Amino acid sequence: MPVRRISIVDFRNLVGVDLEFGDGRIAVIGDNAQGKTNLMEALAWLATASSFRGDPTGALVREGAEQAILRAEVEGGGRTTLLEVELAAVGRNRMQVNRNRVSRVRDLLGHLVTTVFGPDDLALVKGGPVGRRRYLDDLLVASHPRHHGLVTDLERILRQRNTLLRQAGGRMTPDVESTLDVWDDKLTGVGDELGQARRDLVVLLRPEVADILDVLGDGTRPATME
Structure with missing residues (x-):
């Protein structure tokens, strides 16, 4: 493109x-x-x-x-x-x-596809799982723009849930618990769907990663992704 x-x-x-x-x-x-x-x-x-x-x-x-x-x-x-x-x-x-x-x-999305690689991308290897999940989500949206709604829904639900807990200030009243249950149910549904999309993407990436490792390595250690 x-x-x-x-x-x-x-x-x-x-x-x-x-x-x-x-x-x-x-x-x-x-x-x-x-x-x-x-x-x-x-x-x-x-x-x-x-x-x-x-x-x-x-x-x-x-x-x-x-x-x-x-x-x-x-x-x-x-x-x-x-x-x-x-x-x-x-x-x-x-x-x-x-x-x-x-x-x-x-x-x-989808009309233009770009790949950005900079110093901060080393965090994919050196950093924690949050950055790797974010990277997978970026790949999902780039390859299947329909997943953009899933990613934004998850971020919105997490913000709303965290706002509720912050406003409650540790006081779990019946109203707070009831509202929290609603957000937890939504988080579970969207999280499960996004998690499955991430797993499907990993399956697609496995042979590509294996081929790259063969080029960069000595061929004695197969690449695995879980």
Whole structure:
């Protein structure tokens, strides 16, 4: 899915950028703090509808601007797709695919697929399971955009449940227990469904990981994923 053109307005420190890309590998070279990583982040946002740095939308809009605008022409499947996003400093974002407004994030996903690898990705190996689960969820959404709803539902339920416990302040009244039971039931349902999707993804990844380990290793230790 090559990107043929990208236009960026008021995204972080990028006031106005308009680039066209040819075939083959492309290297982005510039001075420190010139915006190289911000360019990559803009492309990745169009692919994932989120910042790989973990920042909220408001932090992506250049200081003093009301919104950032991202546009990209992406080739794939014998056609060119135009992706457009307006990121609001305050309020709701707007998304369009081929000039048609879409209201669901999943409708933006899948047109552009990116892989970001940076220093923080070493946490996949060195860090705890939270980062690996998050990475699996990113893969799920990239390969099957319909799973975006599952991931966001789980995050929403956890926030609501944690808010309830924080507001209760350790006092488990009958009302709190009743409401907590509702959130626990929802958490179990969504968690089970997402857990199965993660397990299915691991099954698909096993042969790919085994092939990569054969190339990198000496072939004496087979790769396993559970």
